[in-house]
Amino acid sequence: MCQSQNAHPQPAAPAPHACGCSTHGSRPEVGRRVPEAHDMDYPEVPFPTARVLATAGAASLRKLVFRHHERLRQSEIGHLFAMDDTQFAKLVGHIADYVVETCGGPQKFTEERGAGCMRTRHFPFTIDERGREVWMENLFHAMEETGFPLELREEYWTWLEAMSIRMINRRTTKAQPVRIDWADANARYRETVAA
């Protein structure tokens, strides 16, 4: 484990940290070759099926996107949405267009904004692992607060839980981003929903 082995740390001792490296604590061999590897794993992304739009309707999806982003703007990642109200409403409208189109609705986003390319569109904004978790938590609460159809919540969540990992562009740890399946989300977030 990547923890300091020093039971009596001196003032000058390095801070313990969890690094995940394979050679931590032993002297690496001179001339070693560290094998190929890769950064974050991206899980499969299951996009929403046609039943989401058929059941919820476009208005419910739009309401969800707007509530989600109203919450985000007040959250610790609110700086990513630091813009005037008109710009903010326009941005969120585009996101709602993307969601509705992705669920099988009109191609308004593509016609007005071009191909989705969500990872590329997010590169200008610094998104770390914690930022993604904040985004997900606020999605959970927005589903509650807007009364998003109960029978669709797991499917909708599962799409964005996976897809949001691909929006992370600032790593702060070697650990893989945390997975939060629907059961985990309920266990984590339900008790903190406003009554």
Next chain:
Amino acid sequence: MCQSQNAHPQPAAPAPHACGCSTHGSRPEVGRRVPEAHDMDYPEVPFPTARVLATAGAASLRKLVFRHHERLRQSEIGHLFAMDDTQFAKLVGHIADYVVETCGGPQKFTEERGAGCMRTRHFPFTIDERGREVWMENLFHAMEETGFPLELREEYWTWLEAMSIRMINRRTTKAQPVRIDWADANARYRETVAA
């Protein structure tokens, strides 16, 4: 290709961009499953062999590290080293300790600072693909300027060209970080070396 196909861009047209996505330009299927993938590939890292320290000696390695970092401090990534001269000298001394130890010298870095864990140590500092290229270019010039032994330059470069990819923690593109082998480095940088 992820370029706009619009030959007569309108003011409201989305900016063309290169995203590398597989579905760009066609309407994605509702309910599709985008397969697993991963972020950056990390190539094998060939650490320096014992001949580097045996041939160059610790003083030459330290001189190289100091010159490299003097250059970096004046470069477009100089903000990463924005500290007073005493702190800067101390930092660069630690880096030189790491290099000498990695090449088979005394375990001064490990004793004073703990295990290498270079990726983890760099997380607090935002390093993007461009920052890595600046770092590499300045290493090339520092080898020239300090007269680092000619017969060691390719080996030393090849280690750090591969290892530096693992220091990138802010992605700004879906493209893999550029590989710059020793021949490429000479072609790119030699003409810009001060006479």
